[in-house]
Amino acid sequence: DAMVIQNPRYQVTQFGKPVTLSCSQTLNHNVMYWYQQKSSQAPKLLFHYYDKDFNNEADTPDNFQSRRPNTSFCFLDIRSPGLGDAAMYLCATSRDSGGASTDTQYFGPGTRLTVL
Amino acid sequence: QKEVEQDPGPLSVPEGAIVSLNCTYSNSAFQYFMWYRQYSRKGPELLMYTYSSGNKEDGRFTAQVDKSSKYISLFIRDSQPSDSATYLCAMTPGTASKLTFGTGTRLQVTL
Numbered sequence: 001d002a003m004v005i006q007n008p009r010y011q012v013t014q015f016g017k018p019v020t021l022s023c024s025q026t027l028n029h030n031v032m033y034w035y036q037q038k039s040s041q042a043p044k045l046l047f048h049y050y051d052k053d054f055n056n057e058a059d060t061p062d063n064f065q066s067r068r069p070n071t072s073f074c075f076l077d078i079r080s081p082g083l084g085d086a087a088m089y090l091c092a093t094s095r096d097s098g099g100a101s102t103d104t105q106y107f108g109p110g111t112r113l114t115v116l
Numbered sequence: 117q118k119e120v121e122q123d124p125g126p127l128s129v130p131e132g133a134i135v136s137l138n139c140t141y142s143n144s145a146f147q148y149f150m151w152y153r154q155y156s157r158k159g160p161e162l163l164m165y166t167y168s169s170g171n172k173e174d175g176r177f178t179a180q181v182d183k184s185s186k187y188i189s190l191f192i193r194d195s196q197p198s199d200s201a202t203y204l205c206a207m208t209p210g211t212a213s214k215l216t217f218g219t220g221t222r223l224q225v226t227l
Contacts, residue, residue: 045215107159
């Protein structure tokens, strides 16, 4: 089945220790997104890639970086995690950003990050 | 004021009940409206998708959009324990891929 896969599902890191979260997709979608979702809050878009074009949200901290080496994979790097970065990180894909009918976003299961 | 407001619940109903979930929004540019269902420790999955005002029905689920009131609803008929999840509304102007989500309403359907 075509899908969005996130690894690991649970990640524990120490305060200030860099961490990388991984997302892969078999949908062959052009667009990939990273969201941060804290408990009982709406998913917050951090950035997205349209193909290789990187689009950063204005309020995304510099501590968060992303890489997309190819169509299938996208990584979220947190350079110096703080306690406030503990959250669920969701990866999503969509086929194209050209029209809403193709804007349906398909989410992975998420990676729950704990910062000690 | 948040762009999208959604009652966080939790909402607890008995099996078989009709459930009404709602969101209000302030941005009149929103044209496309979605409902996502999120089970515990899982990512959201698209449940319903509606353009502009009107109703859309899919099985036990009906989505309503009233753009004049900036109000959207999701109705679940004959609710089942398997419907227990958090329901997130989301919306977009349609000119870009960015979705604006509500905070979600947690629904519990009891036997």
